[in-house]
Amino acid sequence: MTVISEERRGSFLGLIERFWSKSGYEISSVNQDREHPAIFAKSRDGFQLTLTVGDKGQVFLKVTTPCVQRSGVAEPSATPNGPAYSGVEIPYPNVHSDFWSAKTPVPASPGVPQGSTTSTS
Amino acid sequence: MTGTALTWRRLRDLKRTEFEGAADKWNEVSGRSDADRMRVDRAMSAKLRDTQGSESAEAALGRLKRLSRNFQYLHTECGLVRTVLNGLAADLAEPQRQLKQALDEAAGLKFTVHEDGSVSYPAATADTLTGEKEVPGGQARGSGRYLLDPPALGSDVGSPFLRSPNPNAAKAQDIADRIARAVASAAEIDRRYTATLSELRAAKGLAVTDATLKDVSRDAAEVRTTAGKYLEHGVPFDKSPAVRKEWWDALTDEQRQEYLNVAPDVIGNLDGVPAVARDEANRHYLPVLMDKLSGQDSEDARTKLDALRRIEEQLNTPSRPPVFLLGIGDEGNGRAIVAYGNPDTARNVSAYVPGLGTKLDKEFVEDTMVRAQDTAKGAREYDKSSAAIIWLGYDAPQHVDVASTGDAERGAPAYNAFMSGISATNGNEDPHFTAIGHSYGSLTVGTAARQSGGIPGVDDVVLVGSPGVGVDKAQDLGVGRDHVFVGAADNDPVSQLPSKQQGAAGFLGLLAGGPLGAYVAGDLADQGDDDLYFGKDPASESFGARRFRVDDGPRPLGDLGGFDAHSQYFTPETDEESADNIARIVAGQSNRITTEEWR
Numbered sequence: 001m002t003v004i005s006e007e008r009r010g011s012f013l014g015l016i017e018r019f020w021s022k023s024g025y026e027i028s029s030v031n032q033d034r035e036h037p038a039i040f041a042k043s044r045d046g047f048q049l050t051l052t053v054g055d056k057g058q059v060f061l062k063v064t065t066p067c068v069q070r071s072g073v074a075e076p077s078a079t080p081n082g083p084a085y086s087g088v089e090i091p092y093p094n095v096h097s098d099f100w101s102a103k104t105p106v107p108a109s110p111g112v113p114q115g116s117t118t119s120t121s
Numbered sequence: 122m123t124g125t126a127l128t129w130r131r132l133r134d135l136k137r138t139e140f141e142g143a144a145d146k147w148n149e150v151s152g153r154s155d156a157d158r159m160r161v162d163r164a165m166s167a168k169l170r171d172t173q174g175s176e177s178a179e180a181a182l183g184r185l186k187r188l189s190r191n192f193q194y195l196h197t198e199c200g201l202v203r204t205v206l207n208g209l210a211a212d213l214a215e216p217q218r219q220l221k222q223a224l225d226e227a228a229g230l231k232f233t234v235h236e237d238g239s240v241s242y243p244a245a246t247a248d249t250l251t252g253e254k255e256v257p258g259g260q261a262r263g264s265g266r267y268l269l270d271p272p273a274l275g276s277d278v279g280s281p282f283l284r285s286p287n288p289n290a291a292k293a294q295d296i297a298d299r300i301a302r303a304v305a306s307a308a309e310i311d312r313r314y315t316a317t318l319s320e321l322r323a324a325k326g327l328a329v330t331d332a333t334l335k336d337v338s339r340d341a342a343e344v345r346t347t348a349g350k351y352l353e354h355g356v357p358f359d360k361s362p363a364v365r366k367e368w369w370d371a372l373t374d375e376q377r378q379e380y381l382n383v384a385p386d387v388i389g390n391l392d393g394v395p396a397v398a399r400d401e402a403n404r405h406y407l408p409v410l411m412d413k414l415s416g417q418d419s420e421d422a423r424t425k426l427d428a429l430r431r432i433e434e435q436l437n438t439p440s441r442p443p444v445f446l447l448g449i450g451d452e453g454n455g456r457a458i459v460a461y462g463n464p465d466t467a468r469n470v471s472a473y474v475p476g477l478g479t480k481l482d483k484e485f486v487e488d489t490m491v492r493a494q495d496t497a498k499g500a501r502e503y504d505k506s507s508a509a510i511i512w513l514g515y516d517a518p519q520h521v522d523v524a525s526t527g528d529a530e531r532g533a534p535a536y537n538a539f540m541s542g543i544s545a546t547n548g549n550e551d552p553h554f555t556a557i558g559h560s561y562g563s564l565t566v567g568t569a570a571r572q573s574g575g576i577p578g579v580d581d582v583v584l585v586g587s588p589g590v591g592v593d594k595a596q597d598l599g600v601g602r603d604h605v606f607v608g609a610a611d612n613d614p615v616s617q618l619p620s621k622q623q624g625a626a627g628f629l630g631l632l633a634g635g636p637l638g639a640y641v642a643g644d645l646a647d648q649g650d651d652d653l654y655f656g657k658d659p660a661s662e663s664f665g666a667r668r669f670r671v672d673d674g675p676r677p678l679g680d681l682g683g684f685d686a687h688s689q690y691f692t693p694e695t696d697e698e699s700a701d702n703i704a705r706i707v708a709g710q711s712n713r714i715t716t717e718e719w720r
Contacts, residue, residue: 029670029698033713036503036705040698050697054502064694089441 001082001093003101004057006035011106012059013037016051025049056092127308129238129300132220137210144206148375151199158192161185190329197337197382201344202321203375204383208348209314213307220303223296232293238263238304240297242289249286256287263297265305317347338408345383352384356391362542365393381405390448390456392542396465403446407433410451424482425455431486432457442497442508448539453516455481458539459490461497462508465546469500469507469553471707472543473691474536476560476586477524477615479517489513492691496557499693499704506549507708514539517561521618524561526568526591526655533569537576540569544578553709555581560615560687563587564655567598575599581606581706584666585690585699588618589655595666602665606706608699609660609720610674612686618654651720662719669706670715671699 004012017027020041031038031052038052046066053059085091166185169178227234233241241260246253320343324333345352357368369377377398380388385402386409388394394402407429414426429449436444440461448458464470473496475489490511497509515532518524540554556579558566567590569576575598576582582598584590585608595602609616651661660668674686674696689695691703702714 028672029715031698031701031713031715036710036713038698038701040701048694048697050693050701052502052701055504058502060502062693062697064697 001058001091002095002097003093004053004059004097005101005103006057007103007105008100009034009037009053009057012100013039013051013053020049058090058092127304127311128236129220129224129234129304130236132213132217132304132307133224135213135217137213137217140206140210140213144203144210147199147203147206151196151203152375154192154195154199158189158196161189161192187327187329191327194323194329194333194337198321198323198340200378200382201340202318204344204348204352204379205314205318205321207379208344208351209310211351211354212310212314212348216303216307216310220300220307223299223303227293227296230289230292230296232289232296234296234300235260238297238300240293240300242287242293245287245289247286247288256285259285259287259290259293261290261293261297263294263299263301265298265301313347317343335408338405338412341383341405342409342412345386348383352380353387356387358391362393362538362545365391365542366395366545369394369398385409389446390450390458392538393545394542395546396445396447396460396463396543399447400445403449404436407436407446407449410449414451422451424480425451427483428455428457428481428486431483432459432490435486435490442501447510448514451481454479454519455485455513457481457485457490457513458510459493460508460510461494462501464508464510464543465548467506467508467547468549468551469504469555469708470510470543470547471496471500471508471555471557471583472510472512472536472540473557473559474512474515474532474562474565476517476558476562476565477521478519479513479562480519481513485513488688492559495691495693495700496703496707499700500707503705503708503710509707510543512536512539515565517565521615524588524654526564529561529565529568529591532565533572536565536569537572537574540579541577547578552578553580554578555583555707557583557585557703557707558587558590559690560586561588563590563659567591567655570598570600580604580709581711583608583703583706584659585671585703586610586613586615586687587653587659588615589653589657590659591656593657593664595659595664603667604711605659605666606702606711606714607659607664607666607668608671608690608702609658609668610671610686610690610696610699612674612676612680612682614677614684615687616653616658616660658720660720664719667711667714668717668719669699669702670717671702672696 017030017039020039021027023043025041025043027039027041029040031040036053038050041049043049048062048064050062050064051059052062082095166182166189169182169185224234227240231243235241239260239262242258244255244258247256249256321340324336355368357365360368372380381398381402382405385404385406387402389399389402389406391399411426411429411433414422414429432446432449436446442462445460445463446458447460447464448456450456471493473493475485479485479489493509493511497507500507500509514535516528517532518528536556540556544552544554556566556569556576558564563584563586566576566582566584570579570582571592579600581604582600583606587607587609590598592598595605598605651658651663657664659666671690672686672695674689675682677683677686685695690699693700698715705711705714
């Protein structure tokens with residue numbers, strides 16, 4: 001759980017929004033609240049993507065599939081690149097990142113590092 | 122007291138405290154069994170499980186489990202014996218009091234009460250038709266029957282003309298009757314309790330099987346029937362939830378256990394009793410209710426039973442947030458009040474009133490309850506101290522063509538009583554309560570808000586898929602117009618339900634059942650008209666609430682969506698933004714919602 005400072009939250013959401021748009025997802029709505037922003041998007045094949053920032057900067061990323069037949073779902077086989085919180089209360093963000101946790105806004109350029117989104121959620 | 126007939130002498134000399142003393146002893150055994158069970162579970166089994174993995178350890182664990190179940194069984198059954206004895210002592214108090222009063226009166230009048238209960242009276246001077254003269258004494262034989270009972274054949278209780286002119290005769294007769302009635306009533310109580318007590322027998326052997334456990338619940342129900350009056354005595358039914366909470370808190374552990382095990386139906390739905398206790402009571406009551414329904418051969422009973430089975434399954438599955446069963450019942454279309462998260466410890470609590478077509482059935486468990494669960498999960502993203510309740514505490518109309526304001530008027534006081542209960546039991550200094558009404562439930566919430574004092578404890582009101590709430594202005598809901606929130610999907614036919622004059626029932630009937638092609642789109646949104654079936658459109662400017670953003674949903678006809686847009690406000694899978702907005706309001710962060718223009 002990477003700590004995303006309030007100062008860099010806007011940049012983080014901007015990054016996600018740009019990435020989703022570039023991937024062909026339609027941004028259906030944005031909640032621009034400073035403390036708890038959110039982005040709602042849809043893919044062309046009916047998937048819904050939501051990113052909300054909750055209490056203490058905790059980020060929730062949710063993907064909903066289009067309608068499917070009710071069936072059992074296998075446990076994911078991939079191992080998480082951090083602690084697994086399956087079945088237990090997910091802690092508030094507690095991992096420091098020199099970039100995302102910095103208490104200053106993101107410098108105007110050269111932009112944000114690539115690939116850092118996967119470590120956050 | 123069985124074996125010999127009950128006489129007035131035995132009733133007079135009866136020491137009820139001896140029953141209570143015996144009850145205390147049974148209670149001790151019950152309590153010790155419970156402590157022993159915990160020792161077996163915690164100290165012995167847990168240690169063995171953590172430290173040994175051998176086959177013999179496995180076998181030992183199996184035996185310990187059986188031991189634990191035996192202690193559990195002892196705990197419950199001894200507790201039931203205790204309740205029966207306490208009930209017997211309490212119920213015998215009244216006939217004993219009546220008897221003693223009659224005996225005192227007889228002594229005061231210098232009458233003699235004989236072994237068989239008859240009363241002799243002395244001679245006296247009386248006014249007769251032939252003047253004042255001395256009339257002889259006599260003996261009155263009592264009758265245990267009440268005045269309204271038909272007289273027995275050959276009875277000597279005849280016309281007043283045949284009665285002795287001795288003024289003592291009538292008094293003696295009255296005393297003898299009262300003695301006989303007291304003894305008969307005590308004998309009846311004795312018979313009832315004896316029968317119940319003799320049912321409380323354990324089968325031979327050490328196995329505590331599922332059949333044994335079923336037996337336990339039947340035993341509890343039996344004790345409940347017999348000792349019900351004793352248990353209900355003292356429950357402050359007619360008092361406010363706050364007073365009931367004080368009453369509950371002041372009970373001893375033994376008394377609370379008695380109510381939870383033996384009279385769970387009384388405690389389970391008693392507003393003012395803390396959520397944890399209500400939950401425990403309802404979990405005890407659930408098998409009893411299911412047993413009752415399984416004995417009924419009707420579609421209605423089968424539907425409710427199926428729903429209760431599903432609820433039971435959910436209760437037995439660990440979940441986050443945890444589930445609390447705050448009410449359950451089979452009256453009307455069925456009752457179920459379920460909380461996701463503890464409403465007594467959470468700072469934010471919402472209580473959602475469902476609407477049109479809701480009843481205790483499979484859909485209720487699979488869809489309606491899940492909505493409250495989704496709200497709880499969503500609100501906890503913003504504040505972990507949040508709980509969400511689904512409140513099916515009334516009969517919602519089942520079809521739009523029978524919908525009148527009657528159900529809402531009946532539901533509103535029940536909803537307010539419930540909210541007053543959770544206000545009394547919530548332990549936070551400044552809790553934040555949200556009333557949520559969906560569909561017809563928004564009319565119920567609106568009606569509740571209009572009652573004197575409004576909805577107890579409520580800070581915010583959320584109305585979704587509303588056909589009108591019975592008031593024309595948001596400020597009439599008692600929380601200030603800035604605290605009234607409306608979700609209305611443009612393709613939700615119910616939130617577009619035209620006023621009665623425009624023939625709403627026919628409109629929806631067409632939409633729901635008739636040929637969809639026959640529907641004329643122009644009827645849907647009568648432009649510029651903001652009157653709905655039950656009053657002003659809550660999404661309109663003149664109503665003046667805050668309208669939060671929701672997905673338009675599929676069009677009823679164009680997308681063959683039917684009522685889908687009416688049913689997705691709470692559900693992140695179908696309307697992320699609406700569910701998120703509701704979650705923010707429930708979490709006390711209504712300043713952070715997304716909004717849209719009035720209709």
